Every structure is written in C-alpha cells, then in structure tokens.
Amino acid sequence: MLISVIEMEMMRKLSFLIFIICIIISFKNRNAETKKGSVITTKWFSSPDSTSPFSDTFSSHALFFSFDQEGIQNMGKPNQSLEYNFYRNSCPQAEQIVRSVVQQLYKVRPSVAPALLRLVFHDCFIEGCDASVLLDATEGMASEKDTPPNVSLKGFDIIDLIKSELEEACPGVVSCADTLVLAAREAVVLAGGPFYPLYTGRRDSFTSFADAATYELPSPHADLSDTLASFSSRGFDERETVSLLGAHSIGVIHCKFFQFRLYNFGGTNKPDPSLDTRFLEEMRSICNHSHISTSTSSAPAPTFTGSPSSSTAPSPCFDHLSSLLAEDPGMDMAYEGPGTDFGTLYYRSLLQGKGILYADQQLMAGEGTGIWVRAYASDSSLFRRDFALAMMKLSNLGVLRAPMGQIRLQCSKVA
C-alpha cells in the first residue's frame, strides 16, 4: 500500500516535470521560429503547411499529461480535459491556419492584436470560453455583442475570416471557441507578449448570455475590491489578476471610459487625486471637452450596469453610446511609444500614477496587488511567465466538451 502511494507520488512528480519540459521546448520552438522571421501562410494566402512545431511537441507528449491531473490543473487545465493538438487527425493544419491569418492581418492592421485579446477575455469571462460573445441577436435571444460593456468590442470580422478559412480546409470540425483562443494567442505573440501552449477541443455554446455580459464584466470605474472579487469569482487570485491586466499594455481606451477622472471625480469638481499631474494634462489635451459630451463628465461613464436587455434590438442607450464612442479619439495604451516592452511599461505607468483606467490605477491601492505591480515593473520575465499562465487559465474557463455544445459553421449563428 505504502509502496503504491510512493510510486504514484513519483509518477506525479515525473509527469509534472515532463510537462514543464514540454512548455520550455514549446517556448524555445516558438522563439526560434520568431527569430527566423518565417511567415507561414495559409491556403487563403498560399498553400497551408501542416507542420506545427508546437502542436507536434505537445501531441507527442499528450500521453504523459493524463498522469498528473493536479499539476495540469495548476497550469490551467480544465477538469473536462481538453487535449493538446486536439485537431491533429481531424484538421492538422488548424492551428497553422489561425496563426497565418492573424499574422497576415496584423501586418496591415496591428489593431487586430488588442481587439482579439480583449475579445477572448470578454468571451471567457462570461460563461466560459464557448464563443457565446460571437453570436448575433436573434428573435428571442439577445446578444452579448449588444450590451454596454461590449459596445466597443472589435475583432468579430477577424474571427469570421479565420473561421471561413478553417471551414474551407476542414468543414464543420474546428469550433469558434478554439478559433478565438488560438487567434488571441497569436495576437499576444505578435504584440510582443509571451507564447503560451493551449489545449483544444472546446465546443460552441447554443446561446449568448447578454444579461451576464451586462452585469458581470468588470467595470472600468470599479474599486480594487470589486475588481478582485470579480476575478476571484472566476478563480483568479491577486497575482493572476494583476498579471492579466497587463493586457492593457496594448490598444486604445476611449476617453469616455476615463473622462470622469479628469474634471469632476466623484462630484468633487477636482480630478482624480491618484493621477500624475502632468499626465492629467496630457489626458485632458487628448480628451478635451470640445469633442466629448460633457453631460456625463462627472459620472463614471459609460455605466456597465444598465438594465438587463430583454429585447433583441439594441437599446436607444446603446445607440447613444456607440455614436459617442465613434467621435471619441481615445488614448493609446502604449502612449509613451510603440514597440516598448509588453507589460513592463504598463506597470511602470501605474507606479507613476499614469494608469489610464481608474480600475488599472486601483491596482496600486492595495498592498497585495501593489507588490505585484512593482514586481512586474522591474522583472519582465516574471511578468511574461505569469501572464502566459494566467492566459492559459483564462482560455480554459468553463469550456464545453462533447457531447455538450456544438461546432458552429458561422461563428455568429447557432448551427
């Protein structure tokens, strides 16, 4: 009895070690490929290449993973086991196609990277990574897309494009949920973030969860305790939450989401005291009153907690918000210059009181979160490692596995 316990323990340790080695090999493969500067093209652009260095690495070791459930879960594996390279037989070129389309689009439109990263967060946070955010409204079903927190969400067209490539290569095989997590990973790498291995085999939801999206996506004007509670309810601790917010290293934030900090914070007729004064001026010059409605300038606008949408048509409030955002110039999150280190700059900005969103700057309001902000500001490799692990965990939230869910043919419609 004792011997078998010891054997089991040794087996667990061995398989966990192998898992770590696989991750290291995968990172190395990825780095080697990036250094070579090789651009792999899909059938859409030229002919697909079915060799994927990372997929092979992981599929050949898939056997070992089943030994160590505990270790795997720690690395972000969901209970309902997904697999490395799930499509190795049914669509071996799937990951390659995703990578290639995102790479090609990124060359002409770098904003695809932040768009995809935000999109995967908004999907996975609401009822898991099931592509629920991609569904259009139908008669009887409101769409997450049409809710206030998602009003400026982008990247749906990119997913549609990738999916049409996948459908051409392997009809009815690759889920939209997998397409989204894989595309977001490519986006992170292209934006200078870390590569992280992903399991596949997710299936797509039959419905969209508009009410949950309305109420459960974290608000840009939330206090630290609210933000932490929101992430904690999805299993993320403080360290993981701080690392995930490093995603705000890239992309654009519309003035509407932080304007309440600039002039009349909390009805005080003064700006948010946690803002650096020179940065405040910079923010004011970009988001001046002339092109932004002042009616909500003292309120933490736009609110993310409107009334639940029961109809399929977007509300007048939604229309109003869309048009406001269309005129809103927004602020580039890499405002101190593009090409700077993914992550580090974001945390250094927070240390200097230059967080754009109130929720971002709030990370400095807690002792526990402040420690991680400081750590990531000074140690880029630590951040990259933590961000990679947190993204793996995010990508595994609440996934659907067969026989649940479905494989949609078009991501915006239930099949």
Ligand code: HEM
């Ligand atoms: C407290 C949590 C969070 C809040 C309150 C929040 C809120 C926001 C807001 C208000 C914007 C600006 C949208 C716009 O102006 O159109 C934004 C942008 C963005 N968010 Fe977050 N976010 C949070 C966490 C995350 C996480 C965890 C990720 C990814 C892992 C993420 C990724 C992004 C990206 C990449 C953008 C830029 C999008 C673009 O330029 O297209 N956010 N976020």
Ligand SMILES: [Ca+2]
């Ligand atoms: Ca979802």
